[in-house]
């Protein structure tokens with residue numbers, strides 16, 4: 001099953017409103033907010049409201065297909081929002097999965113970065 005017994009992270013406090021967040025999109029499954037330490041002129045995090053054991057993408061299974069799709073569809077929509085600082089040139093959509101990738105919060109999150117051109121490969 002998908003019952004999530006891992007400790008809550010700071011993202012649950014943002015979802016619950018215990019810590020203020022600059023929310024840019026929300027529906028019954030998805031929550032999106034401005035990153036507190038933006039790495040680009042536009043930097044939004046898109047997360048599942050219910051973590052469903054997804055501390056990282058490596059925990060995903062066929063049960064997560066729907067939420068993973070919703071996260072990416074929301075990320076694509078957000079990346080077109082000029083009011084958030086995104087331009088016409090597209091965006092970088094990133095999941096840091098695990099310590100080598102620099103993941104700090106064990107609640108799956110999709111970074112949506114834009115508003116400037118970026119280099120590849122990332123550091």
Ligand code: 5GP
Nearest residue numbers: 010021033034035036037096102103104105
């Ligand atoms: P990670 O390194 O795990 O991929 O990304 C975690 C992101 O969460 C970081 O970019 C960090 O700035 C952001 N973050 C951590 N704590 C908070 C917070 O309390 N509020 C907001 N808005 N972002 C946070």
